[in-house]
Amino acid sequence: MFVPEIVIIHKMFKRFQNLMRPGALLVERFPKIRYLPGYTIELEKWKREESELSIAFRKNGRPAKLDFHFLGTFSRISLRTSFRTKKWHISPAQEKVQEELDTIIGRDRAPTLDDYGSLPQIEAFKFMPECLRWRPVTTLVFAHRALTDIPHRDICILEGAIVFGNHWCRLMAISRDPNVYPNPDKFDPERWLDGDGKIREDLKFPS
Known part of the structure; x- marks a missing residue:
């Protein structure tokens, strides 16, 4: 069973793959929507998840294990x-x-x-x-x-x-x-x- 941090890593890379596609975000077609209230809610959620992951890398005596999984996922x-x-x-x-x-x-x-x-x-x-x-x-x-x-x-x-x-x-x-x-x-x-x-x-x- 995956620890929660590894689940977050997989979610991050799935988002990364999706965002690499040109036109993946609506704001690319309609740039002015970035000024609408609430546009950054999802981005802020992603930032919180990644911040939690960064904290997890330094807790519980598991930084090396998570680092290796992170690097392996990215460039294996x-x-x-x-x-x-x-x-x-x-x-x-x-x-x-x-x-x-x-x-x-x-x-x-x-x-x-x-x-x-x-x-x-x-x-x-x-x-x-x-x-x-x-x-x-x-x-x-x-x-x-x-x-x-x-x-x-x-x-x-x-x-x-x-x-x-x-x-x-x-x-x-x-x-x-x-x-x-x-x-x-x-x-x-x-x-x-x-x-x-x-x-x-x-x-x-x-x-």
Whole structure:
């Protein structure tokens, strides 16, 4: 049986999927209704639910479990595919990950959530940093509807047009900055580790 917080997570992502569809909200077709009294009632309800979820993440000793469920719901398929592709393609980094597992966990037990934080090679390899920097899994940002005609260079984006920003190009440009990520085309999880083998706090990757 799901705990209440996980039910809220699923509701949030269902709403997210629905809202990603252009024209999902009536206000997109009739912008002036946003000024009507009571228009924000449903939005305020959503905000309360998400605030309760944030509080739940810090209560009852369950933050790690809920975090993993939350992240898994959001990016499980794309990130897992990206991770496996790298695993086949880049064996030296994989060997270091295996060495860390053998040293910290050993061969007599399975990893648990208590081990999270003591496996920096795996954190740098699989989770957010190097996987998403080297090959971002997201492509387009939220759909936006043009409220007026928008001149842009030699074209005009007409009122009512649906516009998608190219998130992938932006991330690729940021992640290929050699001043921040030396030898940027190389898959190198160790760029995220400091001299003591811990995750660096001074290097972040935008989401």
